[in-house]
Amino acid sequence: MAESNTKPKFSIILFSGTADKFLPLGVLSDAAAAMGYEVGIFITGFALLGFTKEKHTLPFSFEFKDMAPMLEQGMKATNTKGWYEMIKEAKEIGDVKVHACSLTAAMFNLKKEDFDPIVDDVVGAASFLQLSEGGQVIFI
């Protein structure tokens, strides 16, 4: 593996709280970890509800609701893992951190201990900007 100070960075801001958008989060995080990227995931807004200890059933995007069964069947047919399993795997094979947004956490009355252990810390926007500086950032 490349030295830590030369590792390329890949950061994902996940704002959406729908199940379909958690899938690319898992796929890209796992792939980036496998490629040796340092991966930073910033979860904010409705996405926080997917990361709490208390498990919420994530809704499907409204505009694609009719296609939900098709996606579920397709995931089974292609042996695609669930997003949570992919993030866990990414954390095992690479340098992957999950940062929860402190502002929206406060809005939903969520504290560090309310989050699944997959979440590394609760930070503000300034921390994430600094952590992701110099790398690729995508917003989902």
Next chain:
Amino acid sequence: MGNKIFVDARGSSCPGPIVELSKAYRNSVVGDTIELWATDPGVKADVNSWAQKTKNKIDSITDQTDKIVIIIEITNR
């Protein structure tokens, strides 16, 4: 001569084969060869990207009737 490491990622879809490859890579040393079996057609492009990024060498990518066989030479750890 290094070791030959075999990875069977048949039936696994993106990014599965690359994840399985990276797991084998973590336990490899320079001089080892990894033989990766996969059925996801995306693996052919992805393995090239992986090799460029991690500075390793693809020796061959062979389409067989039931699988894709990729031989990777570990040149960087």
